[in-house]
Amino acid sequence: MKNVLIDLTQLPLERTGVGVYAVNYVRSLRRLAGLQRLHFLVLDDDPELLRDVRAIPGANAIVLKAALFRRFALRVLLEQCIIPFLAFTRGFDAVHSLHYSFPLCSFGRFKRIVTVCDMSFFLFPGLHVPVKRLFFRFFIRRLPKVEGLLFISASTMQDFMRDFPQCRAARRVMPLGADLARLAQAPDAALVQALRARFGIDRYILYVGTVEPRKNILGLVQAFERCAAAHPGVKLVIAGKLGWDYENLLQYLKSSAARERIVLAGYVNEAEKHALLKSALLFAYVSFYEGFGLPVLEGMAAGVATITSNISSMPEVAGDGALQVDPNDTAQIAAAMHGLLADPAARTALAARGLAQSRAFTWENTTAVSLDFYQEVLERNGMAASLQRQNE
Template identity: 35%
Template structure:
């Protein structure tokens, strides 16, 4: 029997890993009717079962859910080998012989086979950009988890190479399940009336007309300081353009926020905070250009979301981003302020052609959640067949 640990789905608002897990698992559960779902909810404080049900929607089967209330999952993982005193199967009352984990780590106390998901190797490449607690957890437990797992799933060919190099996982044990893009939701405006309504709402909420857009958390790895510095150059050449930063504040954000607040063009930088998916889509659609200057990504979902909306993109020349962009985006050096400014000026000065929109949408459409689910099934088959040899 197969089990899925659905801990990333035990949150009210899903971002990142939770969003990936919900979409991938939703497709997997269409075929995996006989399976278990595991979630840890210490003393029932998080109402985890209701949140998992909400986030899985129609795919959720309440009879499959096993809730662990006597300890947090993080504490069980941090226990390391001491966790073997009380097995994962005993804690979850599981009969599964293979368990899937969507958040990097597998508890040492798991007796059966495991498939884990490793999205990137930030904890080894850029540890200083991480939240201290998560960094310590990954630095201590990621390598043992990779060694214990029967198969590893990741989200890009770039990350596959990183995992192979840094964790010494054999290539045949690593499967690539890229992040999907819902092109029925993220898509260009259906008509002029919808576009006009969206632009009016954006103007009402944020007082912006012409703007450059960034979507994501405000944290060091996203390289917002370089973006702000480049925008300061751009703003000298274009008196009306604004920079919109859509997303919440992340960890170690002090220098990023200081760069924003201390900018000589602070009055032309708009921080929206967290926005709904609907507003995010309309911000993509109405932007002159989307800019994603990140230092390091495992995939880069905002890039494919923006492309699906037909919006031009500028990305840094690092990690998975050129792979994901498929030759459609402008690429600049990750810390090259002048090159980024020049690219932004070029983008905001060009008309977006129908030919470009078609190419951008077609690139985004390469990535589907069905393909992600198919890669997980390949990993399951690999583990099952390996047991038979």
């Protein structure tokens, strides 16, 4: 049985994007047996993740001190020195890195598998903090040299191959999923009431995601301003932690004619997000670019009429289950909002299509594809090494 190490030390405690993917991947592993023995690197300040890892039959948790390895320099040391050392001394056959960066040197002793979440660092470099842009572009340029690449959408794989056509790594599209059973459940009534009172909301359009330029929140706000007068009882709720370069947005909101009807909710946990989704009139996510668009899937799976962008991976996820608009056209976004707010039957029909579309994306499928890909990479490279030895 092959041994695979999965590096979970890259994950922030506040779950967004890759954090949501990683947690649900780990939880699905409890129910799916693979052909490999799994080992996990986990930081000790994440007891929920550690508990989920220890619930996986036969899994081995390697717990490291967060006080050390949440520091950037030591995080790099962990990835480039300690992980290869562990792989050599403990006989790991593969290391799976979930978020771009990975051990640069394996000396042929273990296979490197990396999940590629998007190509925004190349397609939209100006939408990232300079330090992150330099760091992740450095690693992405070296991805063609690893043994296996998992892409969270066909769109992301196409974007990568356009920039790196020479890549010879094994490749697989691994769509993300949603917790369909949980999102189908009715929200906690007390929590719904508490959130309504806390934010002063009743009827609202919801956005959930990090507040940063790539998410096109300014365009969403401007579209809401266009249709707000026609729907006086409706508010726009922006739920998500402040990322970076959000000062212009905050300044704009101060002078917006609709400022009293725009709510900055800040970061919300999973229970709060679920309650907000289930009570929303519309879910609007009109990002300029997404590697997958997990919030779009969650909006559809929650049974709320969803508006999203018609570019990058979002059509791949949305299908006919969401209303697709040009994110650069605020008039088109506003028209989509107005049309659905004014027509409850259209909202209901769109929500039903979205719910049906969401059923094609499950975390169990994500996990099954990953485990199968581990085996493909291990067998493919093992066969290549065997042939090379025979020819020597």
